[in-house]
Amino acid sequence: xxxxxxxxxxxxxxxxxxxxxxxxxxxxxxxxxxxxxxxxxxxxxxxxxxxxxxxxxxxxxxxxxxxxxxxxxxxxxxxxxxxxxxxxxxxxxxxxxxxxxxxxxxxxxxxxxxxxxxxxxxxxxxxxxxxxxxxxxxxxxxxxxxxxxxxxxxxxxxxxxxxxxxxxxxxxxxxxxxxxxxxxxxxxxxxxxxxxxxxxxxxxxxxxxxxxxxxxxxxxxxxxxxxxxxxxxxxxxxxxxxxxxxxxxxxxxxxxxxxxxxxxxxxxxxxxxxxxxxxxxxxxxx
Numbered sequence: 317x318x319x320x321x322x323x324x325x326x327x328x329x330x331x332x333x334x335x336x337x338x339x340x341x342x343x344x345x346x347x348x349x350x351x352x353x354x355x356x357x358x359x360x361x362x363x364x365x366x367x368x369x370x371x372x373x374x375x376x377x378x379x380x381x382x383x384x385x386x387x388x389x390x391x392x393x394x395x396x397x398x399x400x401x402x403x404x405x406x407x408x409x410x411x412x413x414x415x416x417x418x419x420x421x422x423x424x425x426x427x428x429x430x431x432x433x434x435x436x437x438x439x440x441x442x443x444x445x446x447x448x449x450x451x452x453x454x455x456x457x458x459x460x461x462x463x464x465x466x467x468x469x470x471x472x473x474x475x476x477x478x479x480x481x482x483x484x485x486x487x488x489x490x491x492x493x494x495x496x497x498x499x500x501x502x503x504x505x506x507x508x509x510x511x512x513x514x515x516x517x518x519x520x521x522x523x524x525x526x527x528x529x530x531x532x533x534x535x536x537x538x539x540x541x542x543x544x545x546x547x548x549x550x551x552x553x554x555x556x557x558x559x560x561x562x563x564x565x566x567x568x569x570x571x572x573x574x575x576x577x578x579x580x581x582x583x584x585x586x587x588x589x590x591x592x593x594x595x596x597x598x599x600x601x602x
Contacts, residue, residue: 324348324376324410328524328566328587331380336577337367344374345581349410351378351567357407358399368407378411378521378565379403380490386445386459387418387432397452404453411521411565413458413490414449416442416478431462434470434477439484446485458520460490463527463540467503474505475513488520491561493553494546494569498527498538507553511560519561524554524587525569543572546583551590558594566591 327348330336340347350371357364368377383396404412417429432438442459450457461478472480478489491514499505526544530537546554546568554566568583 322374322376324565326563326588326591328568328584328591329375329378330568330580330584331570332368332371333570333574334364334367335574336580337371339577341367341370341374345577347375347581347584348565349376349378349567351380351569354379354381354400354403355383357403365406372407377407377409378413378567379407379409381412381414382429383419384414384445384449385417385419386414386442386449387416387430387438388445389418389441392445392448397449401453404455411458411490412453412455413460413521415460415462416481417462429462431464431466431468433468434472434474436471439472439477439480443481443484446481446487450485450487456486456488458488458490460492460523461495462499463492463495463538464499464503464505465537465539473513474499475510479513479515479518482515482518487518489514489518490521490523491519491557492523492525493557494523494525494527494550495540497547497550497553498540501536501538511556514561516561519557519564522554522557522561522564522566523569524550524566524583526550541572542569545579546586551586554587555590555594558591559598563591563595 325348327346329347329349329351332350332352381400415429418432419429496507496510500507524546525542526546528539528541528543530539566587568580570580
């Protein structure tokens with residue numbers, strides 16, 4: 317267990333990968349925080365915990381879950397929730413987040429984050445689950461907007477659904493700007509006005525990632541695989557997000573085709589440069 321959690325700085329962070337642990341611990345690069353996937357640390361001990369405990373002495377942590385299935389119409393898996401609670405208690409992260417998706421059916425975990433329709437019934441289910449998670453953990457969580465590949469006939473637009481969820485539960489939002497772009501290109505998600513529809517103070521973290529473009533017949537589909545650098549269009553959305561929400565913690569996600577640490581640090585610096593430029597643009601006149 318870390319003896320004391322370092323404060324968040326304005327610098328962007330990265331998702332922690334095993335191949336980078338030694339270099340980070342030895343070189344101490346200027347990172348605002350490290351993010352872990354909760355499910356990778358639900359065991360009781362071993363090398364992952366030894367490395368993470370050492371790194372947590374120097375970097376604040378964010379815990380990102382992928383298995384709670386907030387959008388499932390079935391009860392939450394209490395055993396999984398208990399394991400998440402133990403990770404949170406052990407490392408006392410600054411942020412805890414989960415996805416607006418479902419991935420469990422009849423006790424079987426699916427290797428995907430599946431979308432939900434945006435309507436009152438789904439909103440009630442997700443809100444109830446978020447309330448349960450926050451009560452169980454004794455803290456507010458952030459809920460991440462999804463990457464969408466199938467469009468439902470929904471009565472609420474995605475940002476309105478998220479805003480309603482914040483209003484009902486008091487949760488925060490993890491704004492994944494790559495997911496906004498992927499959904500825009502795949503199913504026509506409207507980006508104009510998306511950011512303005514979200515409560516300004518609700519966004520507690522921003523994710524930045526690359527995606528894969530696949531051609532099927534005459535159609536292109538963008539797959540949120542976190543396997544490439546952030547593209548120019550996503551950087552532009554990030555700039556707009558910083559202008560609206562301020563210098564909230566930003567994360568460079570890379571979960572496949574993991575590059576050397578130096579490449580990720582270049583993207584961290586790009587995120588930091590954009591943040592500094594937007595901060596300078598919005599400084600009130602003296």
